[in-house]
Amino acid sequence: MTRLLSVHSVDDPAILEAAAILTAGGLVAFPTETVYGLGADGLNPAAVARIYAAKGRPATNPVILHVDGPASARALTSRWPAEATALAERFWPGSLTLVLPASEQVPAIVRANGPTVALRCPAHPVAQALIKAVGRPLAAPSANRSQHLSPTLAEHVASSLGEGVDLILDGGPTAAGLESTILDLSGARPRILRPGPVAPADLAALLGVVDLWEGAVKPGATQAAPGMAERHYAPRARLELVAPGSGQAAGPGPIAYVAFGHLPPLPDSIRGILLPLDAEAVGTRLFALLHELDDAGFERVVMERPPEGEAWMAVRDRLRRASVKEPV
Ligand code: TXA
Ligand code: MG
Numbered sequence: 001m002t003r004l005l006s007v008h009s010v011d012d013p014a015i016l017e018a019a020a021i022l023t024a025g026g027l028v029a030f031p032t033e034t035v036y037g038l039g040a041d042g043l044n045p046a047a048v049a050r051i052y053a054a055k056g057r058p059a060t061n062p063v064i065l066h067v068d069g070p071a072s073a074r075a076l077t078s079r080w081p082a083e084a085t086a087l088a089e090r091f092w093p094g095s096l097t098l099v100l101p102a103s104e105q106v107p108a109i110v111r112a113n114g115p116t117v118a119l120r121c122p123a124h125p126v127a128q129a130l131i132k133a134v135g136r137p138l139a140a141p142s143a144n145r146s147q148h149l150s151p152t153l154a155e156h157v158a159s160s161l162g163e164g165v166d167l168i169l170d171g172g173p174t175a176a177g178l179e180s181t182i183l184d185l186s187g188a189r190p191r192i193l194r195p196g197p198v199a200p201a202d203l204a205a206l207l208g209v210v211d212l213w214e215g216a217v218k219p220g221a222t223q224a225a226p227g228m229a230e231r232h233y234a235p236r237a238r239l240e241l242v243a244p245g246s247g248q249a250a251g252p253g254p255i256a257y258v259a260f261g262h263l264p265p266l267p268d269s270i271r272g273i274l275l276p277l278d279a280e281a282v283g284t285r286l287f288a289l290l291h292e293l294d295d296a297g298f299e300r301v302v303m304e305r306p307p308e309g310e311a312w313m314a315v316r317d318r319l320r321r322a323s324v325k326e327p328v
Contacts (some may be wrong), residue, residue, distance in 0.1 A: 002158050004168045007031075012127040014169060019133035021166050022047075027054060028145040029129050029157045033120040034095050034180050034197065035150040035287070036157050037066065037140030039130070044105040048139045054164030059115035062112035064097055064120050064180075065137040073119040076137060078103045081243065083185055086206055089178070093123035095176055095197035099184040108140055116186045122127030124313040126171045142179060143168075147321075149233055152288045153179050177284035178314050183210075195314040197283065215305060235290040237301045239323040244304040258289070260304055272297070279311040286315060290322070 005014040018028045026048040028039050030139055038054065040047035042065045052059060069075045070088040074080045077100040084098055102117035111117055119137075122128065131138055142150040143157040143165070151157045154170035181196030183203060190209040204210045237256075242248050247264035249257045255270045257263075261277035273289070275282050293301055306312045306319065 002165050002168060004154055004158060004170050006170045010125045015126065015129050015133055016171055018167055022130075022134045026166040027051065028130070029151075029154070029161070029165050029168040030127055030140070031124050031154070031169065031174055032066075032127045032140075033174060034122075034172055034176045034178060035149065035152055036143040036154065036168075037138075038143035039066070039120075039138040039140040039155075041134065042110055042137035042139035042155065042273050043105065043107060044067075045109045046062065048107060048109045050143060051139060053208065054161055055141060055144070055146045055244055057245075060112050060115075061112060061146075061257060062118065063110055063117040063141045065106070065110060066127065066131055066140050067119060067121050068131045068139050069093075069121055071155045072137060073098070073121065075280075076103055076106055076117055076119060077101055081185060081314070083190065083207055084197075087161050087185075088184070089122070090206060091198055092121040092194055093182040094121070095122065095123070095127065097180045097182045097194075099182065099186055103234055116184075118182065120180055123170065126169060130169070137312075147234055149235055149287050149290055149294075150158045150179055152237060152284075152289075153291075154327070156316075158161075168293070173288070177287060179316075184213075195317050197314065198312060200242065200313070231319050233322045234286070234324075235301065235322060236294045237298045239290075239301045239303060239319070239326075241305045241319060241323050242302055246304070249300070249302040251300065254297060255300045255302060256293050256298045258301065258303040260306055277307065279306075282306070282312075282315055286318065 007014050040051050045285040078093040079101045097118050099116050099118045106117045152174045155169050157168050176197045181198040182193045182194040184193050190207050193213050244266050249255050249270050257270050258273045260275050263272045263274045266272045306315050
């Protein structure tokens with residue numbers, strides 16, 4: 001059995017135990033305000049290699065380094081532009097990841113051999129305390145098998161990664177529920193690689209023009225940007241997106257129908273689920289709901305397309321990727 005320890009405060013002894021495991025090259029899953037991360041000492045290539053093995057993650061997909069603040073982040077870069085200072089002041093600690101040119105200190109395996117490093121200063125007090133206790137940056141992707149749903153509960157980590165983790169710190173459900181916004185500052189213009197809790201408009205207010213990268217890679221094709229595989233965050237059930245209000249969900253197997261704001265009439269055989277017309281609330285709940293529907297044995301999840309508009313961008317992104325059919 002994987003060990004799971006509840007953490008109730010930042011001076012909980014479980015944090016020191018977790019730090020000792022990380023310092024010795026082990027793997028610890030810990031809560032952040034977005035999703036649970038699978039942590040290792042980010043400056044120890046052998047420890048980071050264990051992350052890839054535990055997740056079944058392709059070596060071409062780099063990992064984020066989690067730091068305790070801008071000074072530690074800056075030391076891991078070879079160029080730290082004025083924008084990075086402004087963004088860190090405004091959004092750190094928080095759900096924003098910055099991609100910058102890496103310094104020589106960053107192991108190649110963290111960067112997937114690329115020239116850049118992704119850096120994030122998480123707001124969750126347990127994550128902060130753990131980084132400080134280890135005294136080094138923590139490499140941490142989401143604590144799930146590669147391509148599967150991200151974990152928003154410690155139990156999700158245990159069921160997805162099982163024995164692959166030395167310890168899971170249980171800090172309860174995560175607040176944001178969707179992974180951080182990733183902003184690439186290594187190119188000529190700032191570019192959002194992954195929409196998330198920090199909205200494009202908030203970034204644009206600080207930076208001026210921000211590009212949005214929408215060139216998601218088709219299944220089977222070589223990845224143009226790291227980690228941007230089209231199918232991602234996928235439940236076991238087949239997820240289909242339909243027009244709002246259609247109620248369309250016929251066919252064999254247990255089916256769940258998910259609507260936003262209003263549930264259309266459905267046959268008795270179909271389980272209807274109503275989500276609020278509130279992007280933030282849906283973001284918090286989305287992965288947990290898909291986990292629950294998987295656990296309940298639904299073979300198909302028919303979900304109405306979420307509303308247009310920027311507030312829903314991160315939810316739309318995750319659902320689009322989760323609904324891409326497996327490459328045959
Ligand atoms: O909220 C989050 O960001 C969570 C928590 C645990 O911090 N972490 C997370 O990590 O979502 P992961 O590995 O599941 O997703 C990180 C994404 C991947 O798609 C990866 O390809 C991309 O960040 N990434 C990492 N390093 C990069 C780099 N140097 N350049 C571009 N993309 C990078
Ligand atoms: Mg992930």
